[in-house]
Amino acid sequence: MARRSGSPFIGFGAVFVKELADHLGSSRMFVLEWLVLLTGIGAVYTAISDLKTTTASDPFVFLRLFTHARDPLPSFIAVLAFLVPLMAIGLGFDAINSEFNRRTMSRILAQPIYRDALLLGKFLAGLATLAIALVMLWLLVVGFGLITLGVPPSGAEVSRGIGFLVVALFYGGLWLTVAILCSVLFRSAATSALVALGLWLLATVLWPLIVQFAANAIYPPNAVTLLLGGGPSLGQVELQQTLSRVSPSTLFDESVLALLHPATRALGPVFMSQLEGSVMGAPLPFGQSLLLIWPQATGLVAGTIIVFVFAYIAFQRQEVRA
Amino acid sequence: MSEVVLSAKGLSKWYGPIAAVSGVDLELHRGEILGMLGPNGAGKTTTILMLLGLTEPSSGTIDVGGFDPIRAPLEVKRRVGYLPDSVGFYDNLTARQNLRYTARLAGLPREQAEAGISAALKRVGLDEVADRGMRTLSHGMRQRLGLAEVLMKGVELAVLDEPTSGLDPQASFDLLDTIRGLKADGTAVLLSSHLLDRVQAVCDRVALFHRGKIVLEGTVPDLARRVFGGVYIFELDLEGDVDAPSLFAALPGVRQATAADGTVRVLADRDVRAELARAAVAAGAALHRLVSVEPSLDAIYRHYFEGRHGTA
Known part of the structure; x- marks a missing residue:
């Protein structure tokens, strides 16, 4: 078969600009941004009031801004881990089906563009919106910290902070593609939103429980070990961790842990023999932390691409006729 | 072209x-x-x-x-x-x-x-x-x-x-x-x-x-000819005590003549307007209107599909 002629990116810019303008001006975005902002400020404020006492002794005081939690308030990253997927799903769940429901799809596709441009434009506009919101929040937190703590962040802190931003963006991107896939598959926006949120709940809340049960069933705990006060077997721990890494939220949590807690040396089980000669609690250089989370970060990016490919295929095969 | x-x-x-x-x-x-x-x-x-x-x-x-x-x-x-x-x-x-x-x-x-x-x-x-x-x-x-x-x-x-x-x-x-x-x-x-x-x-x-x-x-006239088989349709408004349908039906070239609500409808193989007028006047009727009717698309459409459904 002959190839189709013309670039798939014709019209991409027009779609991107329009969708970005729509997102930034939409009331949905406004609500989500304020939600993130207010919870973020609450979390950071309590962190700062605690951190003021340790400013001098902690070399990574800026990173504590993100990770410090005091009951009952969660830490800033816990808030983000919860709200970023919500925001991403909010941006994507009606990307394609709304065009059908407004009966604009056939009119738009009758213009000299490929469907590629429409889908990619919508995805990247959503990602750009997420990026704008995240960068804004990040700068606010750092600025807030600068004013109240009175110390400038070190180079390592800035690079770790930026690393965190990138990981958070891809985590959001993954949920954005999931939402867009749902918007392709389901003609009703409500169904699409519910399915996307359901998948998110499954991955975040239910999956860890399922994994625990599964690991327990496959490697039943040894009665003798239990009696001697030992933990679960190595096989069980490894299986549980491997399975739990199917969920993007685990990948995100692990990446954030390694990036924002420089003392993190390993994300899996560690034996006493491996710790021989190590200086406990000493921070890793940024490059080493990056190496540690490389598989997790790659997994998030790969997941985004794979889900996008599924959405792309489903959209290409869809009949234009409503 | x-x-x-x-x-x-x-x-x-x-x-x-x-x-x-x-x-x-x-x-x-x-x-x-x-x-x-x-x-x-x-x-x-x-x-x-x-x-x-x-x-x-x-x-x-x-x-x-x-x-x-x-x-x-x-x-x-x-x-x-x-x-x-x-x-x-x-x-x-x-x-x-x-x-x-x-x-x-x-x-x-x-x-x-x-x-x-x-x-x-x-x-x-x-x-x-x-x-x-x-x-x-x-x-x-x-x-x-x-x-x-x-x-x-x-x-x-x-x-x-x-x-x-x-x-x-x-x-x-x-x-x-x-x-x-x-x-x-x-x-x-x-x-x-x-x-x-x-x-x-x-x-x-x-x-x-x-x-x-x-x-x-x-074209629409083209379709009309094909569907109605080259039939010309005329309508006449007459006043007077004449049995118009049987009068016109006897004329050469006329296939069928029907009357409804004072209007006579004539189906013919060719343009017989002159003959119709002459016959009407000769029979003593007052001729108020005589027109050639172009069949509408609606009529063509209905006629065609009626024919189809009849044979199908």
């Missing part, structure tokens, strides 16, 4: 075992209006989507201005304007912004697009509401805005799917007037509709769709 804008041969589309369209041939020249008529589900919209490259045909070839919609859809879409059935617009934008977005997608240069948008909006009479939100626009206005989009693109072929459906008589009259304007510009127009009388008024040729096939194609 003028330049061929669109030609399709042996076009078929199967959805599983069901043929939505089978073996459709179409040809359209510059400045010609072709009406696609037929009941809902006869395959009109599917044919249109195939012509635009929005649906892949199961078999058959299409040529739009020298391009194949499957292999070079962008070239085809650049040359074709499409007004979908019950067209939709973005409600959060104004009419002008909606057209601006389409113009950007179509890749029109900015100045040319702005001029084109203003001219098109003026032409369909929407220049006064152009900067109001879409929510304030009526159904008729939206339909006209869809046509403005086609005008703005400056296309060789305009494909209009049910442009007059759901419009009040005045609005559809205005719309058809704009469509005539397209023809005057040299644009070929492909029009689909199930409202026969309105379409008859603007179309040069019509193609009758039935169950995915074109069952009749030609």
Whole structure:
């Protein structure tokens, strides 16, 4: 078969600009941004009031801004881990089906563009919106910290902070593609939103429980070990961790842990023999932390691409006729 | 013969075992209006989507201005304007912004697009509401805005799917007037509709769709001759005590004469107006009216399908 002629990116810019303008001006975005902002400020404020006492002794005081939690308030990253997927799903769940429901799809596709441009434009506009919101929040937190703590962040802190931003963006991107896939598959926006949120709940809340049960069933705990006060077997721990890494939220949590807690040396089980000669609690250089989370970060990016490919295929095969 | 804008041969589309369209041939020249008529589900919209490259045909070839919609859809879409059935617009934008977005997608240069948008909006009479939100626009206005989009693109072929459906008589009259304007510009127009009388008024040729096939194609008088078998129809209003039907039925060339509500309807093999008038006057009746009736598309359509259903 002959190839189709013309670039798939014709019209991409027009779609991107329009969708970005729509997102930034939409009331949905406004609500989500304020939600993130207010919870973020609450979390950071309590962190700062605690951190003021340790400013001098902690070399990574800026990173504590993100990770410090005091009951009952969660830490800033816990808030983000919860709200970023919500925001991403909010941006994507009606990307394609709304065009059908407004009966604009056939009119738009009758213009000299490929469907590629429409889908990619919508995805990247959503990602750009997420990026704008995240960068804004990040700068606010750092600025807030600068004013109240009175110390400038070190180079390592800035690079770790930026690393965190990138990981958070891809985590959001993954949920954005999931939402867009749902918007392709389901003609009703409500169904699409519910399915996307359901998948998110499954991955975040239910999956860890399922994994625990599964690991327990496959490697039943040894009665003798239990009696001697030992933990679960190595096989069980490894299986549980491997399975739990199917969920993007685990990948995100692990990446954030390694990036924002420089003392993190390993994300899996560690034996006493491996710790021989190590200086406990000493921070890793940024490059080493990056190496540690490389598989997790790659997994998030790969997941985004794979889900996008599924959405792309489903959209290409869809009949234009409503 | 003028330049061929669109030609399709042996076009078929199967959805599983069901043929939505089978073996459709179409040809359209510059400045010609072709009406696609037929009941809902006869395959009109599917044919249109195939012509635009929005649906892949199961078999058959299409040529739009020298391009194949499957292999070079962008070239085809650049040359074709499409007004979908019950067209939709973005409600959060104004009419002008909606057209601006389409113009950007179509890749029109900015100045040319702005001029084109203003001219098109003026032409369909929407220049006064152009900067109001879409929510304030009526159904008729939206339909006209869809046509403005086609005008703005400056296309060789305009494909209009049910442009007059759901419009009040005045609005559809205005719309058809704009469509005539397209023809005057040299644009070929492909029009689909199930409202026969309105379409008859603007179309040069019509193609009758039935169950995915074109069952009749030609000009309206042409179709009338084929369907009614070369019958001439006359109507007379007479006053006077005469048995008009039997009087006329006896005349040579007259096939049948019937009377209803004081009007006599005569079916003849040739133009027998002079004979009819003479016979009526000779019988002592006062002749108030004698006209030759062009069969309407509606009548042709009904007659044809009645015949079909009778034999099928």
